[in-house]
Amino acid sequence: MPVDHTNNIIEVEGVSFAYNENLVLENVYLNIHKGDYLGIIGPNGGGKTTLIKIMLRLLSSSKGTIKMFGQDIHDFKEWSRIGYVPQKVINFDVNFPATVFEVVAMGRYGKLGLFKSLTKEDKRIINEALRQVEMYEFRDRIIGDLSGGQQQRIFIARALAGQPEVIFLDEPMAGVDVMAQDQFYQLLKRLNRELELTLVFVSHDIEAVVNEVTEIAFVNRSLSYDNNPKNFSKGDLEKLYGDNKFIHHHKHA
């Protein structure tokens, strides 16, 4: 599916963010188009998670504006159009008493609003989301009993259950073994191509991301963007990271 680069759904304009007077992001511009599979890469502490947290209104920028579906982020109300898969597997309470179904159902709650409980239609959508990630058979299992890769699929299903147009994924591969990572990339590709979902994918695993995504943004306080990730040669990256900071397997903090 070719991406229409005139159809902006999220527009970041001149955003800066400082944490305790430390400038983390400086004058960042970024357009996310409908149908994008955008990889946001960069070194740890380079500000990539900060950037998506600003787009998700979990942090507010010190300068600049953000438009979500054409509306200023502060006036934007339709948050159910946004799905979020947090960096969960590594800081996740395995003793939490919830079944897979209960976890995926949370994805409907924002849409339902207060005072309402799940309808038959909601349950159908939840089961459908579980089938999308091929985890329907696990619906009555306790979430903590699943493997890291399976848990991550459940978090994808939870985002899908809200029927969003964009899904943000923050380092989704953390704590997922290599075999499961492959399957996971296939799943994301399918969601992007078949369901025409826009994906925003934060990762430090540059090599893998470059092969998967359709556009790439490199964030290290400032942002550089390319809609042909293959252009990002290793040489470019080394330049961007600085002399010898380009490490393949650094652990995420």
Place this chain on the structure above:
Amino acid sequence: METINLFITTNMLDLFQYGFAIRGLEAGIIIGLIAPLIGIFLVLRRYSLIADTLAHVSLAGISIGFLLEINPILTAMVSTILSSVVIERLRISKKIYGESALAIFLSGSLALAVVLISLAHGFNVGLLNYLFGSIVTVSQTDLYIIGALGVVVMMVIFIFYKELVFITFDEESAQVNGIPTRFINTCLIVLAALTVSLSIPIVGVLLISALMVIPVVTALQFRRSFIRTIMIAELVSLFSVVVGIFSSFYLDLSTGGTIVLVSLFVFGVSLAIRRR
């Protein structure tokens, strides 16, 4: 054998001849129902200690009630609710660590309580009942207050159940999904404050957190769905309260202490079952 049975049955019914005992049992059952309902959200968010802190705050509230000769449950309620909101504000502002806020309130309110107690020498006997719980202290007015507010707590939990579960599991995603996390968090902490002040006559200030925490931790051993975990916690809690009140009545033991020991026994059994 038959005579023993007869003896036990008539004796068991003795409890119902005393108005205060029936009131105590009724209040106990209400508390037994709401304590784990709040407790499960506190335990899973690593907030267990807030119950203890609010209990100490309620002691200061009770002392104020004695001094001003107002129903101590009411003054306890007002002081715990006010403090709970301040504690939550402090936690969000990140000016001090969450646990430090709890420690400050815990010791600060205990200091206030001790000073107030020393100011008025007259109420030392009654105070002991509030420290460790005694069904004798439950007046008819108390029972009405406990009953009415018990219903309020249950209704609020029922209304915000799905939001509470979501926030407890993953606060950040809940916020992204448009759940009013701040409002729900404040609701929860105010409900905790209410529950703590209502539980005072039954289990006493020093043992309240046990009733909110132990049945929940017991239920968590069974690794079931959220809703089933709540139901198991409710059963454990009701069992502990009823058995605790009956045995404390017949064996002339401290009510609060007996209830907590029964619940601890059930917790021990659940651990043993899980290990097998």
